[in-house]
Amino acid sequence: MKVTTAKTAGFCFGVKRAIEMVEAELSSHGKDAGPIYTYGPIIHNEIVVSDLESRGVRVMAEDDDPAGYPPGTVILRSHGVSREVEDGIRNAGHQVVDATCPFVKKIHRIVGEYDDLGYRIVITGDRDHPEVQGIMGWIKSGRCDCILSYEDFEKLQIPRDEKACLVSQTTFNHEKFKELVEKINKNGYNIRAKNTICSATEERQTEARDLAGKVDAMIVIGGKSSSNSRKLFEICAAVCSDTYFIQSMSDLDISSLSSIEHVGITAGASTPNNIIEEVQKNVRNEF
Ligand code: SF4
The missing domain is CATH 3.40.1010.20 (4-hydroxy-3-methylbut-2-enyl diphosphate reductase, catalytic domain)
Known part of the structure; x- marks a missing residue:
């Protein structure tokens, strides 16, 4: 079986940068510096969020008063926050790491x-x-x-x-x-x-549509609550009737691909590379 993975599958520049900033904070954070928080889930991917949680990164709920959390370091997500929110976090005694996409x-x-x-x-x-x-x-x-x-x-x-x-x-x-x-x-x-549109999303969608038109089955990997992944699935499903939306390898019934000759893979902006690689490897090795 031939497997083609879209070049634009997975993290965009801004999301990749935000995750790298969380990792950098995790490795440099002093023991006495208090907890590390992300302001809301850092990305729409439960696997990534729970992995970070297991390593001590807590999610500060956006509806909560930051003053209700023990002082620590709050990492702002790639899509940014208002000045009022940022000031509110600082005034509650937290350090801010701004991972807002440039x-x-x-x-x-x-x-x-x-x-x-x-x-x-x-x-x-x-x-x-x-x-x-x-x-x-x-x-x-x-x-x-x-x-x-x-x-x-x-x-x-x-x-x-x-x-x-x-x-x-x-x-x-x-x-x-x-x-x-x-x-x-x-x-x-x-x-x-001022045209402030970022082309990452459009490029990912265009490539997914083109790829879905050339393959027999298409796999879209993304978080269930990620709207850009869902949109990617809709785009692919409109072109290729055999399209699967999965969060990770465990959601895929690989036997459903047994008679397929060419599979395409793409992934939403919040899907990490290791998940894409795992799916790619399993599909390739199975047939
Ligand atoms: S603007 Fe949004 S989509 Fe574009 S690179 Fe930044 S985070 Fe990603």
Whole structure:
């Protein structure tokens, strides 16, 4: 059997960096420095989170008051937090290790600067997503709106002469953003558009779609609560009817692949390499 693993399978740059920062903290953390926490699960992968827990990394629940936890070191996740959350953690006596992805940090800087210059901030993205919540929390004036379409933008009734700055959630669709900016400009608004989309997600999805179209069966590895993995599964299943969504090797009934000639493998942004390699090795060795 031929097995092809997508080049973009697994951790993106920002997630890889965040995990490396947790590992670095684990190896350098002094005995008297208190517990190590991640602010929420570091990634949407139960296996990784419970492995870290077994090595002493606790999860600080986002709804909890940081002051309710013994002082220690809190590692912020790749999708970042608001200034208020970060200050709240420090004020509760914890050290902060900021593992916010530099691409997200750049958006925090842009919205902060343009807000200071008196621009109204508009974000393309999902208002309820933690990344967007974090971005909104760096806009001191609070003058900020979230939109998903040009129709949403029109509903804001921004005067055409008002200065506005448009940024995007990192996972927003490139094409949609381009179209939106074109429409806004065509209709005479005074807007500074900053394309802050990260291409990692799109590249992973495009490669998965292409691969699923060439194989007889497709395996998508990802955490059950990971929305990007679920999306990857949907994309592959739409092209290849024999698509499996698994969290690790133990979820896969390998006998279901017995008559397959070519298997494709991809994985969501929160799937570690060792899990991908284990699946790849087992599928290859079995047939
Ligand atoms: S998807 Fe992009 S922006 Fe988000 S963490 Fe990964 S590299 Fe950073």
